[in-house]
Amino acid sequence: xxxEKNVLIKEDMLTDDVREKLDKLKxxxxxxxxxxxxxSGGVDSSLLLVVAKEVLGDKAIAVTGVDASIPERELKxxxxxxxxxxxxxxxxxxxxxxxxxxxKNSPDRCYYCKRGIFSEILNIAKENGIEYAAEGSNxxxxxxxxxxxxxxxxxxxxxxxxxxGLNKEEIRLISKALGLPTWSKPAYACLASRFVYGEEITExxxxxxxxxxxxxxxxxxxxxxxxxxxxxxxxxxxxxxIERLASKEIREAVYAKFKEIGFMFVSLDMRGYKMGSMNAxxxxx
Numbered sequence: 056x057x058x059e060k061n062v063l064i065k066e067d068m069l070t071d072d073v074r075e076k077l078d079k080l081k082x083x084x085x086x087x088x089x090x091x092x093x094x095s096g097g098v099d100s101s102l103l104l105v106v107a108k109e110v111l112g113d114k115a116i117a118v119t120g121v122d123a124s125i126p127e128r129e130l131k132x133x134x135x136x137x138x139x140x141x142x143x144x145x146x147x148x149x150x151x152x153x154x155x156x157x158x159k160n161s162p163d164r165c166y167y168c169k170r171g172i173f174s175e176i177l178n179i180a181k182e183n184g185i186e187y188a189a190e191g192s193n194x195x196x197x198x199x200x201x202x203x204x205x206x207x208x209x210x211x212x213x214x215x216x217x218x219x220g221l222n223k224e225e226i227r228l229i230s231k232a233l234g235l236p237t238w239s240k241p242a243y244a245c246l247a248s249r250f251v252y253g254e255e256i257t258e259x260x261x262x263x264x265x266x267x268x269x270x271x272x273x274x275x276x277x278x279x280x281x282x283x284x285x286x287x288x289x290x291x292x293x294x295x296x297i298e299r300l301a302s303k304e305i306r307e308a309v310y311a312k313f314k315e316i317g318f319m320f321v322s323l324d325m326r327g328y329k330m331g332s333m334n335a336x337x338x339x340x
Contacts, residue, residue, distance in 0.1 A: 068232040073225050080219035081110050087213065089114035091180035091188045093173060094144070095125075096133030098223070099191035101237040102230050103216055107189075108142050117142055118179050118188075120149040120172040123258045124245040126265050128272075136237070145179055151247075152256070160250050162202070168247070169203035173212050189213040194222040199330075241278040242330055250283050266316050274305060278328060286319035294327035 069077070084090060090107050094100045094117035107115035117137050121130060130146070137144035151157040154167045176188045190207055193216045197204075207214065216226065223242075230238035246261045246268075260283060267281040267288060276296055282289040290309070292300055299305060301323060313321045 069228065073228060076219045076221050076225060077106075077229055080106055080215055080221065083215050083218045084110045084115075087111075087187045087189075087215075089180075089185040089187065090213070091116050091118050091176055091183070091185045093176050093188065093190045093212075094119050094133055094137070095191070095243070096129050096136055096237070097191070097243050098230060098237050098240050099193055099216060099226055101136060101235055102226050102233070103189065103191045104137075104142060105140065105233060105235060107215075108140065113143065114185065115142070116180075116183060116185060117144045118176045119144065119146045120175065121146050122149045122151055123261045124151070124247045124256075126246065126269070128269070129243065143183075145183075147175055147179065149175065152258070157247075158256055160247070160252055160254055160256050162200075162252050163205075164247065164252075164256075165201070165203035166206050168245075170206035170210065173206065173210050177210065177212075187213050189215055192217055193226055194220060244330075249281060254283060254285070263317050267313055267318070270309070270312050270316075274308070276300065280328060282324075287322060288313050288318040288320070289322050289324050291324045291326075291328040297323065297325070297327060 084107050088111070090111060092100060092104050092107060092115065094104055096119075104115065104117050117133070119130065119133055134144060134146075136142075149172055151168045151171055154171065157164050157167045173188060173190070180186070180188050188210075190212055192201070192204060192207070192214050197217070206212075221229075227238050246264050247256055249264050250256055250260070264281050264283060268279060271279045271281070271290070271292070276292050278293055278296075280291040282291060290300065300309070306323075310321050
């Protein structure tokens with residue numbers, strides 16, 4: 056039985072199909088013998104890490120690359136998650152800005168970032184006597200534009216959740232059954248994903264986005280994006296939150312804060328939050 060802090064998994068929450076996929080995940084991880092997991096603290100990598108820890112014990116470690124595109128709150132949550140579960144967590148400084156294709160924000164930006172991060176994770180794995188590196192993509196990621204998966208394949212990084220056939224909904228369900236605090240955590244992507252393709256990425260702009268999103272979180276908008284279009288900030292929140300954000304008091308507070316941060320213009324996307332919305336700007340022919 057998988058346990059989470061000595062609490063047995065609530066198997067009655069899982070369908071036979073999901074239990075079968077969970078067993079497949081455990082068997083696959085066991086076959087690897089040792090694993091260094093690229094850990095973001097998100098829903099997917101958190102489940103992968105907990106299952107790997109249960110199956111492999113100290114032969115499973117978490118590794119996190121730290122750069123300006125990762126908010127401090129995410130790093131703190133990742134540290135706490137590992138500490139509370141007795142999981143070895145290694146962090147390393149990483150500067151993707153040295154790669155021109157990343158800095159210039161080409162459509163395949165994520166490929167260069169993932170290649171750099173997982174090259175270092177593989178080195179750290181070797182230094183710690185770990186044979187394989189793994190990442191947390193799931194079956195739903197195959198349906199979107201994900202250039203980072205090309206780097207994962209080239210480096211022979213393992214994708215256990217995909218090997219088990221798990222999608223996002225099933226990962227959340229298993230996480231809930233395990234009592235993981237991440238089961239309901241909103242989807243997250245690095246701050247570089249907020250830039251329209253072709254807009255140069257700088258640490259200054261990343262910090263502006265981080266401060267703006269943090270302010271929205273403090274106002275109670277927990278699923279949000281601040282997209283950067285030159286000197287304009289385009290805010291995305293779920294459709295159900297649009298009316299609240301557009302109310303006079305909150306609207307004026309957001310505008311004032313964003314101007315203080317450095318944005319010249321502030322807009323609200325009337326369609327609402329959509330994961331990967333910047334991919335719509337990619338020319339396909």
